Amino acid sequence: MVDNLQVEKSGQIIEGEIVMKLKTIGIVVMTASLLLGLSQTTIAREPPVAKMVQIEGQVEYTRNGKRWNPVRRTKYLFPGYKIKTGANGSGKLINQQTGESQELGSDSEIEVTIDGIALVSGNLTEPQSESVSVFQSLMNKFAKAQRYTTVRRSLTSNDDKVCDNKVRTIRKISLSPAHPDLVWRNACPEFSYRLIIDGAATDISAQSTSEMIRHTISGIEPGEHSYRVEVLDKDGTVYIPRKDSTFVWVSGKDEKEMVSTLDSLNDDVFMQTNYLEEKGMYVAAMDAYRDYFSENPDDNDMRPLLIQSYNDLKLTNLKQSEARLYNAVLEEDY
Template identity: 30%
Template sequence: MARLTAIVTGLLLILQATAGAAAAGDAPPVLLIQAAGDVAYSTDGQTWRKVRRNKFLHRGYTVRTGPDGRCKLLDQETDRIRTVEPGTVVKIGEKGLTVLKGQVSKAAPAGGVAAFLERKFTRVQKYAAVQRSPKNRTPKQFKTARRVVLSKEYPDLVWENQGPLYSYELAIGERRFKVPPSKEEIIRFAPPAILPGVYPYRVKILYQGEVLQAQKQDGELRWLSDEEVEAFHRKTVRIEALTAEDGFLLANLMDDEGLKVAAMDTYRRYMAENPDANEVRPFLIKVLSDLHLEQMRRQESVRYHRLQDQEK
């Protein structure tokens, strides 16, 4: 009987741990944006951490603003936004926000800005896993983005550099472009004068002018028309209306629209300006994975887990 009791107790502990892990992985329902002045959050209502920029808030978290503090809370489930006034304490509950002290504005529509965040948060976590680099990396493993969207404003294609001795040939439809060697970590090339439309594209690796390797399958490149660019800009205006110069929300929009390179650049600028925003890093890692920039992806994954360990 004692042995049976021990087994049952062990199973209960395992189930509790599993449930806790699953809850921790749930998508946070609220994103805090536009933090100004004294703004802090707490996971237990006792220990407080200052918020300087954007912060994902899980159920059970509490937000506190000081006499000069103000922020906005973007509900990812309802796509509505509320302003937290100075001297306010708000708790994120199972059924929305509970104002413990102070004042919060009425909920206003967020214009669809939050919809993609709620869908994406849990999905991007898998990209942060650290994968070992193969001991003998060869051009056989060379890949580029399966699908990528470009425009006049964001014309760059990127792929992982195989080394300073290699040059490249880029084919977009029937056109061919020579890409010289580089010592940079990635190759970045802006093809000139592409008409709007969808094209197959392929990159070949050259060594001393001879083709060494090529992608096994063509990628798909879509160049935006003026009408599509205008539609994209209308979506960016919604973000700017909520929070000006918010690189995180803009990068997420770019990723969803297929502008992977622009999303990567915007995420990297955001992370450089906000090095402590480690929970945002999986979103960058996901885009690096989409672009098959494996060296950069591994570096960011290692950095993500190291900072996670430091926060524990």
């Protein structure tokens, strides 16, 4: 038996899904705890009450009235936001609770409240029936994502230097020719890995500067495959998970159908990633979120969705880093 071999204990924690009411989602929570040497803080926000689509010309928004940022694509609007349009600006607003739409004209300004859209100046049409509302699923998703925004900081600075060699992977995931990567947490700069798929092993060198390990899968037949990630140091194997995970390789035909559906969702990152997650394409969803925040770093109120994506993929280091950023921006706003 290899020295220092650690085997993951069996047992699964089944979390009950908690559907939070709209009024409770917006409670601001600030918690400080010294229990077990951990400090925890978090601030919760309400889910969006509307989204803006079909954006034309100059359109800007502000979260706190201090700085205005351009709106270039589908934008989810949270309570407290203000939107203004320039001489050539316009857009369509869709209420997430009723599904009704309103047209916002040029040289106009609106304010987003918990009850909906309020016109400050300019032109805003009367509400019109648009589509079936997805508000309940949207509210539930944001409520769930808020659970992962808690920041846990060790009170002992030396703890940050200790590597956790227990690398866990998502239990089931879908991959495809366009999205062929498996990902997992980079446990320690000097650790290397052994990826075993259907009993066949591939050694992966240490990647000291990588925020996560990505490995591209190829030459796989459509269908379900088992995999696990073992962790090694210079002396040998230091961690083997007790149970294998699985991935489903999506056929080219099925992927074309997914691409068609994604195209129909235009540039709505929430609807796109929600669809990808429903299909088990968690890495593809994470990449879509990362691309979105690369282009829209100021859209902090959407950040819990990326934090939850990291949580789903067991990327705990990235989850905590993103949660710290999210809470820091909220503290600045308040």
